[in-house]
Amino acid sequence: IADRAQCAAVDLLDQTRLPESLTRCVCETLPQLHDAIRRLVVRGAPAIGIAAAYGVTLTPIESSDSLETARTKWIDAIEYLATSRPTAVNLFWALDRMRAIVESPESVSPELESMEATAKGASSVESLRVSLVAEAIRIHEDDRAMCRSIGRHGSGRLAECRNVLTHxxxxxxxxxxxxxxxxPIYYLHEHGKTLHVYADETRPLLQGARLTAWELAQAGVPVTVIxxxxxxxxxxxxxxxxxxVGADRIAANGDAANKIGTYPLAVLAHYHRIPFYVAAPTNTFDLALASGDLIPIEQRDGEEVRCxxxxxxxxxxPENVDVINPAFDVTPAELITAIITERGVIESPNVDKIAAHCGSPIANEVG
Amino acid sequence: IADRAQCAAVDLLDQTRLPESLTRCVCETLPQLHDAIRRLVVRGAPAIGIAAAYGVTLTPIESSDSLETARTKWIDAIEYLATSRPTAVNLFWALDRMRAIVESPESVSPELESMEATAKGASSVESLRVSLVAEAIRIHEDDRAMCRSIGRHGSGRLAECRNVLTHxxxxxxxxxxxxxxxxPIYYLHEHGKTLHVYADETRPLLQGARLTAWELAQAGVPVTVIxxxxxxxxxxxxxxxxxxVGADRIAANGDAANKIGTYPLAVLAHYHRIPFYVAAPTNTFDLALASGDLIPIEQRDGEEVRCxxxxxxxxxxPENVDVINPAFDVTPAELITAIITERGVIESPNVDKIAAHCGSPIANEVG
Structure with missing residues (x-):
């Protein structure tokens, strides 16, 4: 994801074309970005949130728009982008951060203050637009820091492993x-300890075969696709x-929604007494949902299964035969050895530990 | 599988072309049939055995061949066909039946006796050839009877079910x-009780999506591919x-090799307290192997995973990334609720029950 000073476009790597082709998908309009999220040009819970945040800044605002009109357009854009995919909560988390900027222009950010100093006479609409760009960039930067911190916290759990499986x-x-x-695998690799990774191909869309295998190989981490x-x-x-594995949404009790096929891995890990870790930033928690049964599960087009x-x-x-295509399943907390976030490790997660973890001060390296 | 009076060819439905196309694959030579088995034009443990039995009759025997020369050619053909695939024991079982005919021409079958009566002066080579054709036909007919009997014995286990999953x-x-x-599903359907079947697509070669879905839909049984x-x-x-599920080989203790992906289903069934049945004719048992660890597992070409x-x-x-492609896995007997054969049902299978079952007289409707 590349940001532009002008916010004229959101520049994405088209992940549907990997591993054969490194193709960019430049989204200049809200419908283009919505479609890019829906088609999985950009995917992965945190990346969807970042893309959507930048996407809000694509909202077409006219120079003649009043502050009220511009705000309505931005809120409409936020609500439109929120319909692109239903399960990953990071999308809504990022859009909520953008909404807070739209609705509270008085909460002026340091970036905006310095920009305002050099942009005398800028309208309040323009100020808000600058604030939104700044917030999208901050969401992006926060994610970088969160990922590195997850890597550090998770590395201890994998340090003694030789073969790790991911989905x-x-x-x-x-x-x-x-x-x-x-x-954690990249963190260990940087520190001289290289694991071997088994990457589930991950039907129907084969993100493991196409994406995990590609990026690990690029980084010099040995990987075998199964x-x-x-x-x-x-x-x-x-x-x-x-x-x-990652997660697209984690309920207050620790039940975690992730790509279809994650739950059977958790059962298999339990049966074989293998640790099963979920790694996700704290913005993946949806504390409003008591359990994973309440997480909405996206049903995708059956063609992904048929072809x-x-x-x-x-x-x-065969044409006359039905298929189903739920994109996610839910792994109950009792099958999760630990959840690894940017703040640390939640051992045997439950509602109390998660509430305490989410309320705790964020780790030093973040924010 | 169609047999020809002349034994000039083995006529197979090319299963690699399903469900799009009903294409025949006519094998006139041993290498063609070997290749058809290897490429899965014909697949499924019992069908491989039947195809190989007919295949032995394709051995090119010259009219000038002595009995000893002809026997050597047939034995060579049997040994060659046995190299086509390693895991399904029915292949070796069928070829052993053919070998017994080659090696014991004095065990003249009733069919041969009647044919000999009308074929005065036929050479002993010709007699043996007729015996081999008769034996292949008998293997084929026995299989039909075994399948129907498995259906009857298994129907009681599924009669109360609404949704059954197969792999x-x-x-x-x-x-x-x-x-x-x-x-058992076809048996119940014939008797007015129609189940709904979930068919695992079964990567890498998608026999569930292509073949199980196709044949159940043809029969009017509702099926959903996942x-x-x-x-x-x-x-x-x-x-x-x-x-x-079926089985390609079952060890003396009840451990069963079947298509890759069967074992995780058995673990999942155990965890969810769902009965897990293996249905196979008794010729699938390999009593020479004490446990499933001794069953040879075919490793197939990685291209099947890559594409x-x-x-x-x-x-x-990605090209620079490894894949593995074991065609089968082994489900331990303790995860199998029952094995259903043409002779009946082996509840909670173990070495003693299996030995007793295999030594028991065959059910009335078979043989």
Whole structure:
């Protein structure tokens, strides 16, 4: 994700084209960005939040717009972008931060104060626009710091492992940099301890095969891609020392929604007494939801199941046969060994520990 | 599988082309049939055995060949066909039946006796050839009867279910007709009780999406295809009443090798207290192997993992990244609720029960 001084566009790496092609997808309008999120051009809970925050700054504001008109347009844009995907809470968290700026222009940021000093006579609309850009950049920068901190906190848990299994992509491509689930692996790699990673291919959209494998290989971390169905057999053979995944939303009790196929891994880890870690920034917690049963689960187009080779590929399911395509499943807290956030590690997560963790002061390296 | 009176060819339905295209693959030579088994044109443990039995009759025998020369050629053909795939024991079982005919020509079958009566002066080579064809046909017919009997024995276990989950294809396409795992479902459907089936797509080669979905839909049984990663979530939601799968080889203690991805289903079934059934003819037992750890597991070409849409489809794994592709995994007996054979049901299978079952007289409707 690249930000522009002019905020004329949000510049994304088109993840649907990886690993064959490094193609940019430049979104100049709100519908383009909405579509990019919906089609998974940009995906991964934190990255969706960052993209949406920048997306708000694409709102077409006329120079003649009154402050009230401009605010309405920005709020409309926030509500429109919130409809792009339903499960990852980071999207709503980032949009809520942008909404707070729109609704409270009096909370002037340091950046805005200095910019205002050099921009005498700028209208209050223009001031607000500058504040929104500053907030989007701050969301982006905060994410970088959170990922690095997750890496540091998680590294102790994986330091003794040789083989770690992950699902989907919760790496640099899912965040600003470094990732969440992959952050401890990158952190250890930087510090001279390189693990071997088994990457579940992650049907239907193969983010593990296409994205996790690509970014780990780029970083020099050895990686082996397996079909999702192979993970259990590897665990039985003793080839998996730990499992680490990201999360799209975590309820107040620690139940975690993540890419479809995460829950069976947690059951398999439990059966084989393998630690199962969820790595996510604290903005992934949705403390308004008592349990994971309340997390809305996105149902995606069945074509993703019917055509494993992509939209132009061979249709593998007979036409007259139904498919289902839930994009996420929910792993109950009791199957999670620990949740790793930028603030530290929540061992055997439950409602009290999570409330205390989220209320605790943020770690030094963040904010 | 169609047999020809002349034994000039083995006529197979090319299962690699399903569900788009009903294409025949006619094998006129041993290498063609070997290749058809290796490429999964014909697949499914019982069907491989039947195809290989007919395949032996393709051995090129010259009219000038002595009995000894012809026998050597047939034995060579049997040994060659045995190298086509390593895991399914039915292949070796069927070839052993053919070998017994080659090596014991004095064990003249009733069919041969009647044919000999009308074929005065036929050479002993010709007699043996006729015996081999008769034996292949008998293997084929025995399989039909075994499948129907498995259907009957298994039907009681599924009669109270509404939703049954299966993996890979252990249906009519994997056998002569009716299948093994799908046999109880077809049996119940014939008797007015229609279940809904969840078919795991079964990566990498998608036999569930392509074959199980196709044949159940043809038969009028409602079926929904899911990615392999969705099965756990469905079980958690209470949408799966039982799991039934086939087997490629079962050790003396009841450990069962089946398509990769079967073992994690058994663990998930155990965790959710859902019955997990293995349906297979008794020729699937390999009593020479004490446990499943001794079952050889075929490792297949990584391209099957790299290209989910088939050989001409998009490559989803970066070139410099490794993949693995074990075709089977082993489910330990303690995770199997019951094994259903043509002779009956082995509850909580173990070495003693299996030995007794295999030594018991075969059920009336078979043989």
């Amino acid at each position: 989907c992509n919760a790496g640099g491509l899912a965040t600003s940099t470094f990732g969440t689930a992959l952050a 079909t999702d169905s192979m993970a259990g057999g590897l665990m039985r053979q003793g080839h998996v020392d730990a499992i680490i 494993p080779g992509g939209p132009s590929g061979r249709t593998m399911v | 890979c294809n252990a249906g009519g396409l994997a056998t002569s007709t009716f299948g093994t795992a799908l046999a 990615t392999d990663s969705m099965a756990g979530g469905l079980m958690r939601q209470g949408h799966v009443d039982a799991i039934i 989910p849409g088939g050989p001409s489809g998009r490559t989803m794994v």
